[in-house]
Amino acid sequence: MKEWSRKVYLELPRPCEEDHRSMQKRLLAALRDCGSFCAGNEPKSELVRDETDIRIRPEVLNSCLEVCEQADWQVTASLGFDGRIWEMLDLEPGDTTAQHYGLCADLGSTTIVMELINLNTGETLASESVFNPQIAYGDDILTRIFYTKDHPERRRELQEATAKGFRKLMERLSEKTGVDTGKCNILTVAGNTTMIHFLLGLDAFGVFQSPYAVQTLEPEVCRGAELGIPIQGFVYICPAMENYLGGDIISGMLATGLPDREEISVFLDVGTNGELVVGNREFLLAGAGAAGPALEGGSVRTGMRAENGAVDRVTTEHGQLKAHVIGGTEAKGICGSGIVDLLAELYLNGWIDLRGRFQVTETEIEESAGGGEKGQSRIPGLTKQLLRDAASEKDTEYAIEYAPGLYFYQSDIDEFIRTKAAAMTMVEYMMNLIGLTMEDVGCFYVAGAFGTHIDKESAVTIGMYPDMDRDKIISPGNTSLKGAKKLLLDRSLKEKAETIIERMQYVQFGAVEEFIELMRAAQAIPHTDLQRFPSVSARLEQRRKSDPKTDPKTDPKT
Amino acid sequence: MKEWSRKVYLELPRPCEEDHRSMQKRLLAALRDCGSFCAGNEPKSELVRDETDIRIRPEVLNSCLEVCEQADWQVTASLGFDGRIWEMLDLEPGDTTAQHYGLCADLGSTTIVMELINLNTGETLASESVFNPQIAYGDDILTRIFYTKDHPERRRELQEATAKGFRKLMERLSEKTGVDTGKCNILTVAGNTTMIHFLLGLDAFGVFQSPYAVQTLEPEVCRGAELGIPIQGFVYICPAMENYLGGDIISGMLATGLPDREEISVFLDVGTNGELVVGNREFLLAGAGAAGPALEGGSVRTGMRAENGAVDRVTTEHGQLKAHVIGGTEAKGICGSGIVDLLAELYLNGWIDLRGRFQVTETEIEESAGGGEKGQSRIPGLTKQLLRDAASEKDTEYAIEYAPGLYFYQSDIDEFIRTKAAAMTMVEYMMNLIGLTMEDVGCFYVAGAFGTHIDKESAVTIGMYPDMDRDKIISPGNTSLKGAKKLLLDRSLKEKAETIIERMQYVQFGAVEEFIELMRAAQAIPHTDLQRFPSVSARLEQRRKSDPKTDPKTDPKT
Structure with a gap:
């Protein structure tokens, strides 16, 4: 150490x-x-x-x-x-050795989280988070990148916005604890490659543009002052492996210890993108794909972050959907864990089939098509809704009212299934590559806020998680931050991170035929091959017994 | 290299x-x-x-x-x-390797000199000098030090003044050569310990105050930007040995090569202070003493720098002093080389004795005492002059008019003799320490502007230089700058400088009884022991022959 x-x-x-x-x-x-x-x-x-x-x-x-x-x-x-x-x-x-503090941070595209650590004890004294001020330049990363393209001076704006976030966090941590965070000799940061480029004021276009040559993957240790971060010491940034496989994932490796263990583990981080690592102390395969913001509610019409007003839990009571709202307020939208629950419930109730289609009869369609009002469907809350920005009244879609006035559309479901299929296919493809199945896996880590809030059963039900021993499905939380903290406490992990990067083999997804085929099969709830999800079959069976009306195997269309 | x-x-x-x-x-x-x-x-x-x-x-x-x-x-x-x-x-x-430049500088308390060097060829492209802007805070170093004492924020003023001087030099060098000096990757600087402290914004009080613990003798390589010097690269400062034995002297060692040679050499740098090194590749003794500004005309009433209007040469023609003025203008004062000539002429003409006293008879004294006007002395131009700030008319002194309206006083002579004695006693004391005489010396270096302008014969005549083979008396010029240039061209000399410092033994002057005794003996022109200056005896003989009236051995007072 x-x-x-x-x-x-x-x-x-x-x-x-x-x-x-x-x-x-x-x-x-x-x-x-x-x-x-x-x-x-x-x-x-x-x-x-x-x-x-x-x-x-x-x-x-x-x-x-x-x-x-x-x-x-x-x-x-x-x-x-x-x-x-x-x-x-x-x-x-005098003797101030008792006051010895450091900072670690996870620089996310949406949120920056920072912790103040007592370096004598390793204890976390306080944790704070802010929305990434870069959001002013675009909600998603690509918008921000395009903002700076061909305008080198705008990189400075993004840099300064990022630094502003760090400064705000330092101030809050100081207020909360009375510790002068400016006296810290070290701040460790983990973030994806684009975030790190923005923090350093660098052009991030290479992250997304072929041939994907970025400016740096292993930036130099900087002085805080160089970056507008008012600590007296240095900023160490966790190195990245690839443009899409950033320091946040390497940090996650340090947090979970996956690369050191004998058992094979799967590490999945779902955020703006989906990143995956499979391996153990012998091998490390990594890949990234467009797992996309849908999983966090991003591209869903009424999707929102897991904050006050978000539906985060959905259950079925007496044949009706029941939504739990964060903060106990009126529902304003739905977040990732709510969506997963909702889809699981729709499926278990037999209201959508394994393709995710609402199970309505022709008659029901006719009747409800009339005026966009609550139809006569046997599915409570299902109506035909006019699409926003619709050209004509014909542009309607089935949608379920999951909370008063809030609808989840057929196309929302489709989008979500496509995305979860992409994420799961990455795992499957990689397991096939090494000739193993999920039964050989010791731990299935689902990192990030997504994994933390989601209901494991619901996630298995919709085929987002494999149907495996639930104890092996682990939600380690913000592994990017946890790894940054480990790096803060032990500088020798810098070399470890570099070794992990050297060991890692990057697997290209997407264009491979096998991948496309696997993905098509995965675009179902839970999967076209239901046998791979025995516990879901059992839940279905159980639900049917308690309410014989809802049987997903009865497809009224056929 | x-x-x-x-x-x-x-x-x-x-x-x-x-x-x-x-x-x-x-x-x-x-x-x-x-x-x-x-x-x-x-x-x-x-x-x-x-x-x-x-x-x-x-x-x-x-x-x-x-x-x-x-x-x-x-x-x-x-x-x-x-x-x-x-x-x-x-x-x-493109290929810009042909444009490869560096800077070196001598940071003197009066003048900063900088050279622009072609690093591909080692050629000096241009040289510029400015008065050190620190002068605004005091003509002499001590005033500047006292200005900053107990006012830490004033160190910044001195730092900025110094940086301003460097910036001015860079601008001038750029104008002169068309080279963008900001593109230099390196600037090497040599200067005394106080100057370096001011350049770095550090407290220099320790240089002069017991126990003489300074802030740094071997400063870190800095970025130009840190010091307000707008080069894109680094500033390397030649290390110092002691508070009074600065990097300018170490740089001088590199310039002359003294520490590498078999023959023993003496290196004397006379400026605000007097610094001395005696040695060869076997040993290095160094010391410093209050050789003082008198030698450069500093504490002489009409003393001035060697610039336009300064008397820099004095001869005797037809029994009259004849002054040469720099720039051919009206004389405004006298510089170091002029003083040395003047004293030599006064002595050779028998107008002062070996103690430096004007050779006037009682009668002459009486007559000239009357009204401060030109007396009847057999010494052309000798009068009694009222001292400036005199309390009464009794405060008069003999003074010789060396140029129209400009007087050199008896007390000026006394001061100069004391100072030159101090400088020469350092040399003698050190030679005694190692049991050698000037005959064992290969080279006698007199560094700095002083050595460059002074007439060797005059300097020997007044006992400022030893009476040795004139070819061995070398005026190497600004060795501080020359060493800085060598350091610029060869980084391995950094280690060499450090080795020189390690090898050097510092000899304390002043309080030792033997030193005081030697100094007393040296307070004469050329020395109380005239046998040590055979060539001076010969010149006296020759002068007496050509003008039998002037015989210094005839002391009218005795």
Whole structure:
């Protein structure tokens, strides 16, 4: 275990006739004498040189004499590692080694989360999140990238917006804890490749444009000041493997420990994109695909983030859908976990078939087609709704009212099924590549807020998760942040991250014929091959028994 | 020979499906492939690691894509060495390796001199000098130091004043040559310890105050930007040995090569202070003392810098002093070389004795005491002059009119003799220490403007230089600047400078009894022991023959 940050209490010898070394020499000698830096006086190897080579810039040296005189030459030095050597970043009067803090952050395209960590204990003192101020330049990443394209000066705007987010988080953490976050010697950041490019003020067009050559995957350790982040020390950014396989995923590897274990695990991160890693200590396969924002409610008409007013749980009670709303307020829309529940319920109630089509009879269609009002369908809440921006009244679609005045459309369902199929096909394709099935998998990680909030049973029911031992399905939460925290506490994980990247093999999805075929088969609820989901069959059976009317095997159209 | 700065022409492979490395990786791979960086692919030793470890900061990476696309991927990278590793500082379109420049400077307390060097050829393209803008805060160093004492914020003023001087020099060099000096990857600076402290914004009080613990003697390599010096690269400051033995002297060692030679040499730098090094490749003794500004005309009533209007040469023609004025204008004062000539002439003419006293008879005193007007002295131009700020008319002194209306006072002579004695006693004391005489000395270097302008014969006559083979008395000019240039061209001299500092032994002058005794003996023209100056005896003899009236051995007072 190696640190990024050190605080060292020093009782400096006062200058006198016999010892009139310069302040710089006096400090360096005292720092090198400290146990933590000592590995023999003579630097013997490269490593030892790194440990004993300490820089003190004039700017910092400037105040040292005053601090020493004020504090009777009993002072505490703050040191940060710049990626190659140590630098003394601050000198404080007295012994302040007990106040030793660092920051870690997950830089997401929607949200930036930051934690203040006690570096002496590893304890998280506080956590804060803000919406990424980049959103002002576009809700989705591509809009932001296009905003900067051919306008190099706009990269600065994106950079400054990102820095603003970090500053806000630092302020809030300071307010919450009373800790001066500006005194941190280190901030570790994990984020996807585009986010990191924006943080560094770089052109991110290469992330999306063939031949996908980006500006950097392993950026240099920067000074906070260089990036407009007011910490006195350095910013370490978790390296990325590929344009679509960012530092957030590598950080997730560190968080879960997947690359070190004997058992094979699957790591799936579903956000703006879907990223997948399958492997163990022997091999690591990784891939990314357009798992898309649909899963988080992004491209669904009434989709919204999991915040107050969002339907996050849907159940069926007495043959009627029942929505749970975050914050207990009036429902304003539906978030990812709500959608998964809704689809599971629709399917289990026999209201949609395995293709996701609403199960209405011709008569019902005729009757409800009349005026867009609540029809006579046997499915409570199903109506035909005019599409927004419809050219004529013919542009209607079946939609289910999941909460008062809120409709989930047929095309919303279709979109969601396509997306979940894409995500699941990545997993399946990769398992096929290595000749294994889900039964060989030790852990199935579903990272991110999505995995945290979703109901496992519902997710299995709609075929978003494989039908496996539920204990093996793990929602590790924000693994990007958790990995960043691990990196913060142990600098040697920097090399580990680099090794993971070297070991990883990138698997290209999409254009392969097999992939397309697998994907087509997966575009069903839960899957065209129901035998792969025995527990779903059992639930269906159970639901049918309790309410014999709803039998998805009865397809009224055929 | 190692460089501080490199320009490398690269023909980069374009990104394509098969090669979509990041810009950073692409550049680094190309740079490492270059012969100059290549020492095997694997970094085997620390040294090699330094050579192959190259940093590219996001700020620089930012413009690379545009430059590459504009230049058909044929570009020139500029690299600077930060003291530990290389950093890519700029990328230019096309092949610009022919334009490769660096800067070196001597940061003097009165004058800053800077040269623009073609790093491909080592040629000096232009040289410029400005008065050090610090002068606004005090003519002498101590005033400036006291200005900042107890006012830490004033250090910033001194720092900014110094940076302003550097910026002015860069602008002038750019104007003169058409070279964009901002594109320099390196500037080397040599200066005394106080000057370096001011350049870095540091408290310099320790230079003069017991126990003489300064802030730094070996400052870190800085970015130009950190110091307000607008070069894209780094500033390397020649390290110092002691508070009074600054980087200017170490730089002088590199310039003269004294520490490498078999023969023993003496290096004397006379400026605000007097610094001395005696040694060869076996040993190096160094010391510093209050040789003082008197030698440069500083504490002489009509003393001035060697500029237009200054008397810089004095001869005797037809029994009368004759002054040469720089610029051929009316005389405004006298500079160091003029003073040395004047004293030599006064002595050779028998107008002052070996103690420097004007040779006037009692009668002459009585007569001239009357009204401060030109007296009846046998010494042309000698009068009694009222002292400035005199309390009464009794405060008069003998003074010689060396140019119309300009007087050199008895107390000016006394001051000058004390100062030259101090300088020469340092040399003598050190030679005694090692048990050698000037006959064992290969070269006697007198560095600085003082040594350059002074007439060797006059200097020997007044005992300022030892009476030795004139060819061995060398005026190497501004060795601080010359050493800085050497450092600029060869980075390995950084280690050499550090070795010189390690080898050097500092000799304390002043309080030692022997030193005081030697100094007393040296307070004469040329010396109380005239036998040590046989050539001066010969000149006296010759002068007496040509004008029998002037015989210094005839002391009218005795």
